[in-house]
Every structure is written in C-alpha cells, then in structure tokens.
Amino acid sequence: MTEKTIYELSQPGRRGVAFPESDVPTADLPDNFARHSLNLPELSELDVIRHFTNISKLNYSIDGGFYPLGSCTMKYNPKINEAAARIPGFAHTHPLQPIVSVQGNLYVMYQLQEWMQALSGFHRVCLTPAAGAQGELVGALIIKKYHDVNQNHKRVKILIPDSAHGTNPATSSMSGFEVVSLPSDDRGNVDLEALKAECDDTLAGLMLTNPNTLGLFDENVEEVINMVHEAGGLVYGDGANLNALLGIIRPGDVGFDIMHFNLHKTFSTPHGGGGPGSGPVGVSEYLAEYLPSPIVTVIEEGDEETPPFFGFYHPENSIGRMKTFYGHFGVILRAYTYIAMHGAKGLRNIGEKAVLNANYLMAKVKEDYVLPYDRTCMHEFVVEGAWDDVPDVHALDISKRLMDYGFHPPTNYFPLIVHEALMIEPTETESKQTLDAFADAMKAIAKEARENPELLQKAPFTTPLRRCDEVKAARDLVLCCWIPED
Numbered sequence: 314m315t316e317k318t319i320y321e322l323s324q325p326g327r328r329g330v331a332f333p334e335s336d337v338p339t340a341d342l343p344d345n346f347a348r349h350s351l352n353l354p355e356l357s358e359l360d361v362i363r364h365f366t367n368i369s370k371l372n373y374s375i376d377g378g379f380y381p382l383g384s385c386t387m388k389y390n391p392k393i394n395e396a397a398a399r400i401p402g403f404a405h406t407h408p409l410q411p412i413v414s415v416q417g418n419l420y421v422m423y424q425l426q427e428w429m430q431a432l433s434g435f436h437r438v439c440l441t442p443a444a445g446a447q448g449e450l451v452g453a454l455i456i457k458k459y460h461d462v463n464q465n466h467k468r469v470k471i472l473i474p475d476s477a478h479g480t481n482p483a484t485s486s487m488s489g490f491e492v493v494s495l496p497s498d499d500r501g502n503v504d505l506e507a508l509k510a511e512c513d514d515t516l517a518g519l520m521l522t523n524p525n526t527l528g529l530f531d532e533n534v535e536e537v538i539n540m541v542h543e544a545g546g547l548v549y550g551d552g553a554n555l556n557a558l559l560g561i562i563r564p565g566d567v568g569f570d571i572m573h574f575n576l577h578k579t580f581s582t583p584h585g586g587g588g589p590g591s592g593p594v595g596v597s598e599y600l601a602e603y604l605p606s607p608i609v610t611v612i613e614e615g616d617e618e619t620p621p622f623f624g625f626y627h628p629e630n631s632i633g634r635m636k637t638f639y640g641h642f643g644v645i646l647r648a649y650t651y652i653a654m655h656g657a658k659g660l661r662n663i664g665e666k667a668v669l670n671a672n673y674l675m676a677k678v679k680e681d682y683v684l685p686y687d688r689t690c691m692h693e694f695v696v697e698g699a700w701d702d703v704p705d706v707h708a709l710d711i712s713k714r715l716m717d718y719g720f721h722p723p724t725n726y727f728p729l730i731v732h733e734a735l736m737i738e739p740t741e742t743e744s745k746q747t748l749d750a751f752a753d754a755m756k757a758i759a760k761e762a763r764e765n766p767e768l769l770q771k772a773p774f775t776t777p778l779r780r781c782d783e784v785k786a787a788r789d790l791v792l793c794c795w796i797p798e799d
C-alpha cells in the first residue's frame with residue numbers, strides 16, 4: 314500500500330486545533346480516572362484532510378467510473394435520494410416513537426407498498442426484509458408454512474434451475490428444504506423434461522430467477538409456472554433483477570406466487586461494502602396472511618380535511634418477524650424518492666434503456682468473445698472470458714486487465730454453467746460513449762491476449778495494490794493494518 318497510516322504520519326506536538334487559554338480553574342482528578350498518554354495521532358488539519366481524501370480515492374466507486382458488475386445493477390444513485398434521506402424529520406425519528414408522531418414515515422412506507430404492488434402485480438407487499446437474500450428466506454419460509462398449514466408434510470423438495478442466483482439454494486436449504494437442481498436447455502431456459510420428472514407430490518415449490526443469471530428471460534415461463542402449480546407446488550420468483558421488467562411485465566400477473574425485490578439494485582439505493590439493503594416481498598392474495606409483520610396499513614380513513622391515520626397490521630398466519638422494527642427506513646425512503654421522481658412512464662423507460670444498453674454492448678463484445686447463449690438479452694449478458702487459442706489466459710486475467718483501462722471488472726466465474734464466465738450488466742444510466750469505451754477496452758484486451766498474454770496474467774499495473782491473493786484476503790481478513798505500541 315502506498316498510503317501511510319494516520320499513525321505513521323503523526324508528528325509529536327503537531328496540532329489541528331489551538332484551544333484558547335482555559336478560563337476556569339483546573340481540577341485535580343484522582344490518578345486512576347484519566348489516562349496520561351492516549352496514543353492518538355498528532356496531525357494538522359491539512360494532514361488529516363489529505364489523508365482521508367487520498368484513501369477515499371483508493372476505492373473504486375460508481376460515482377468514479379463504469380461498474381458493470383453483473384447481477385448487482387450498479388446504476389447511478391441519484392443524489393436527490395440522499396437529500397430526502399437526510400431531511401431531519403425523517404433522519405431523526407426513532408423506531409420507538411408513538412405512531413402519532415411518525416405519520417409521515419408511515420405514509421412513505423404505505424405509499425411504497427402500494428407502488429410495489431402496482432409495479433409487480435402482487436396483492437400485498439411487506440417492506441421489512443433487510444436484503445434480497447432475506448426476502449428469499451421469507452419466501453421459502455412462507456412456502457413451508459403454507460404446506461404445513463395445509464397438512465402437506467410430504468412436500469419437502471424445492472426445485473432450483475442451475476441458472477439461478479447462488480442465494481436461492483442457500484435460503485431454501487436454510488428453511489429445511491431438500492434442494493434439487495434443474496438443468497437448463499440449450500437456449501438457457503429451464504429444461505421442461507427435467508422439470509416434468511420432478512413434478513410429484515413431494516414438490517414444495519420452485520425458485521425461479523427470471524431473468525436468470527445468463528441475463529435471459531425464460532421463454533416458457535408460463536408453462537413452467539403451470540407445471541409447478543398443477544403438481545401442487547408454489548412458485549417463488551427471485552426479483553432482485555427487476556430492472557429489465559420495470560413497467561413492461563408484472564410478475565404477479567404471470568402467475569408467480571411470491572417474489573422479492575431489491576430496492577438497492579433496481580430502485581437505486583447505494584449498495585456494496587456491506588451497507589444496509591432492503592428486499593421487500595410481494596405475495597398473491599391467498600398468501601397475504603403469511604407475510605412477516607408488521608405491515609403498514611390505514612387504521613382510519615381520511616377525508617377532505619383529515620389525512621388517513623396509519624398504523625401497523627400483523628398478518629394472522631405470519632411466519633413471524635424477520636427484522637427488528639420496520640426494515641431499513643433510510644433505504645425505503647431513497648427508493649420512494651426514486652419512484653416518485655420517475656413516475657410510471659419514467660420507470661418503463663428505465664426498463665427499456667437497461668435492456669437496450671445491454672444488447673448494444675453485447676453486440677459489440679461478442680465480436681471478440683464467445684457468447685454461449687446468443688439470444689436477445691435482458692439487463693445483462695454472459696460471455697466466456699477465455700479462448701481456445703490462448704489457453705493460459707483466464708476470465709480473471711481479463712478482469713484484472715480491465716482495471717488498468719479504468720473499469721470495474723464484470724462479475725467473474727458466475728453463473729457456473731458458463732465456462733470462465735464474465736457477467737456484464739451496464740444498466741440504463743450509462744451513455745453510449747461509456748459503453749463504446751468499455752467495448753473498445755474489451756477489444757484491446759482480446760488483442761493483447763494473443764500478442765502479449767503476460768500483460769494480462771500480471772495485470773493490474775495501475776492500481777494501488779497489484780494482484781492479491783483473493784482467497785487469503787477473504788479468509789484471513791486484516792482490518793487494522795497498524796497496531797499501536799502500548
């Protein structure tokens with residue numbers, strides 16, 4: 314690392330502030346009340362500003378450059394969302410305040426529930442799940458409880474296509490289901506024969522990521538849903554990547570029973586780095602009483618003079634609480650602002666432009682990279698990051714080299730059904746110039762792979778840290794690189 318730690322920059326006696334002479338008498342404290350040496354770094358104000366500004370620039374960010382990390386929908390997060398989240402009347406509320414004092418917050422939550430219902434075609438939406446994966450867990454627990462209530466104890470099996478997001482099998486097995494993987498056919502759809510073979514009376518349900526992790530919309534989605542329903546199973550839709558569908562289709566209308574949405578992808582709230590997310594869950598009418606509580610509801614209808622009075626509702630067969638209090642309100646507020654700013658037409662335009670951008674970029678990238686499923690894509694596409702004629706170059710090398718060209722790498726080695734996968738999602742917020750520049754970099758790298766493969770294998774050259782041991786970095790996390798001496 315080129316940056317020194319703040320302790321290494323410290324100079325004895327250097328100060329950032331000068332306090333005035335004390336105008337009150339000093340008091341003697343017992344010796345054991347205060348430490349004599351605090352071992353704090355000593356720096357000027359300028360030293361501190363430079364230090365933090367410099368380290369903030371070591372991180373790559375969506376505000377700093379193109380971030381085509383597939384499945385993560387790294388779109389621009391409008392700054393007006395941040396302004397809304399910082400309005401003191403919202404930012405300073407406490408979850409234990411009496412509801413009469415937080416009617417504005419409840420209005421925002423109620424309206425977002427209504428909007429999510431209108432957008433998705435589901436009967437009721439619960440905002441509490443803390444992230445997409447927790448929304449999935451809610452869905453799997455609802456499927457389980459539904460079969461339990463109906464005395465269907467034999468239904469222990471959840472089907473998951475091999476093109477699903479990795480969290481789908483994880484949340485299903487955490488809920489106590491037996492996970493059965495379904496193969497994809499040669500167009501990247503669920504293999505209908507394999508599905509048919511699993512449709513028996515042990516079937517609890519199917520979890521379908523659609524569009525799937527290949528960026529493809531399942532062409533037989535209605536048939537898939539009907540087959541599962543006829544066998545007595547429920548269909549969970551992983552709606553983390555709703556971006557391509559916004560204003561175009563409503564999953565509830567197609568027959569999905571349950572689905573989660575990632576506010577921190579489609580609805581532009583910042584994500585990454587482990588910050589708070591939000592994964593609201595929508596359900597069909599017959600499952601409304603299974604949702605986690607609480608759900609915001611109108612307790613007293615308003616009229617021309619008085620606004621409605623909002624409160625909470627606890628569904629009768631609820632799977633229980635998933636989260637303390639009411640979910641991540643700051644994220645809910647940002648998504649509310651985003652939807653309010655765009656309106657119905659604007660949201661549809663987002664869906665259309667996300668798909669257009671992905672197809673434009675795919676058409677350019679496939680000139681130099683193998684595209685295993687050559688179909689119109691949705692919000693993203695997956696190419697192979699390897700070529701038969703350069704066996705020593707891998708997807709990881711291409712990704713590392715992209716960093717030298719100033720781009721964040723795509724998602725690597727996922728989905729598992731594509732050899733050396735590079736999963737690329739441009740989102741609607743990128744301009745044609747940015748997409749062209751990225752496509753040019755991909756082209757230049759394909760050329761370098763043949764002319765100078767070492768360049769790729771040794772990349773990156775321009776980043777603060779060169780190639781690191783990623784397994785060690787993840788397993789052996791060192792969060793403090795400087796340990797004080799005493």
Ligand SMILES: *Cc1c(COP(=O)(O)O)cnc(C)c1O
Binds near residue numbers: 553554
């Ligand atoms: C991101 C994502 C998830 C998980 O969402 P988190 O908020 O990260 O838990 C699930 N499914 C798909 C398809 C995703 O892209």
